[in-house]
Amino acid sequence: MVIVKKFIQKTIHPWDLKPEEAIALQTKLARRVIRKSRFRPDGMMTVAGVDAGYRDDIAHAAVVVVDLKDLRTVEKAVAAKPVAFPYVPGMLSFREGPVILKALGKLKSPPDLLMIDGQGVAHPRRFGIASHIGLLTDIPSIGCAKTKLVGDYEEPHRSGGSTSYLTDGKETIGAVVRTRTDVKPVFVSIGHLMDLNDSIRAVIKSCCGYRLPEPIRRADHLSRKQIKTTKSAKFTKVI
DNA sequence: GCGACAG
DNA sequence: ATCTTGTCGC
Numbered sequence: 001m002v003i004v005k006k007f008i009q010k011t012i013h014p015w016d017l018k019p020e021e022a023i024a025l026q027t028k029l030a031r032r033v034i035r036k037s038r039f040r041p042d043g044m045m046t047v048a049g050v051d052a053g054y055r056d057d058i059a060h061a062a063v064v065v066v067d068l069k070d071l072r073t074v075e076k077a078v079a080a081k082p083v084a085f086p087y088v089p090g091m092l093s094f095r096e097g098p099v100i101l102k103a104l105g106k107l108k109s110p111p112d113l114l115m116i117d118g119q120g121v122a123h124p125r126r127f128g129i130a131s132h133i134g135l136l137t138d139i140p141s142i143g144c145a146k147t148k149l150v151g152d153y154e155e156p157h158r159s160g161g162s163t164s165y166l167t168d169g170k171e172t173i174g175a176v177v178r179t180r181t182d183v184k185p186v187f188v189s190i191g192h193l194m195d196l197n198d199s200i201r202a203v204i205k206s207c208c209g210y211r212l213p214e215p216i217r218r219a220d221h222l223s224r225k226q227i228k229t230t231k232s233a234k235f236t237k238v239i
Numbered sequence: 240g241c242g243a244c245a246g
Numbered sequence: 247a248t249c250t251t252g253t254c255g256c
Binding site for chain 2: 051052053054087088089090092095096117118119122123128129130143145146147148149150187
């Protein structure tokens with residue numbers, strides 16, 4: 001059990017699980033995911049973009065909190081941790097979850113919404129990393145991935161703002177969103193405490209002319225910057 | 240056996 | 247994810 005910070009403080013499960021145990025945990029926790037919006041997403045809210053990167057077996061996570069009304073950055077945080085779990089499709093949260101929670105714990109105040117680079121319920125067991133982080137922090141979350149993990153869909157129209165549904169059998173598990181004309185669409189899905197329509201709206205509303213929503217773009221940039229500085233620091237130390 | 244497979 | 251050179255287009 002681990003205690004993170006006030007707003008993230010919850011009873012957390014162990015992360016060093018065997019694949020079989022991890023799958024069982026996902027199936028169990030997936031039942032607790034709430035697919036209804038806790039709050040009406042409005043302009044008066046903050047959205048935290050979350051992303052992670054790697055360098056020499058060290059995972060780096062970055063969080064950038066953006067004010068949805070003017071898309072201005074209000075807070076940032078980074079964290080690093082040795083990787084302790086391999087990348088296995090469908091179990092990404094066991095690899096990135098620990099560092100991400102560490103970075104989130106450094107924020108001064110809890111964001112109103114988490115936008116995570118990866119899937120939410122558009123997952124084999126309906127429990128992708130966005131759902132996992134949202135559930136553990138009890139903060140509404142959305143999954144916004146650059147490629148799909150599971151599901152079928154029809155290509156949305158080429159114009160920006162076009163969407164189509166991502167389905168798995170008869171179930172709708174997410175949406176395919178063309179955030180701008182003639183770019184590859186992104187895969188949006190419910191993370192936790194949000195419904196699909198609000199998730200799509202939040203993603204489109206936070207896009208600033210680029211394919212990815214601003215919170216995630218900034219988290220991406222920050223994470224890369226962080227990895228570069230640690231790389232040069234290591235280099236100068238050796239010399 | 241073959242293709243699919245978040246980051 | 248990360249490693250990499252050039253290249254097409256606004």
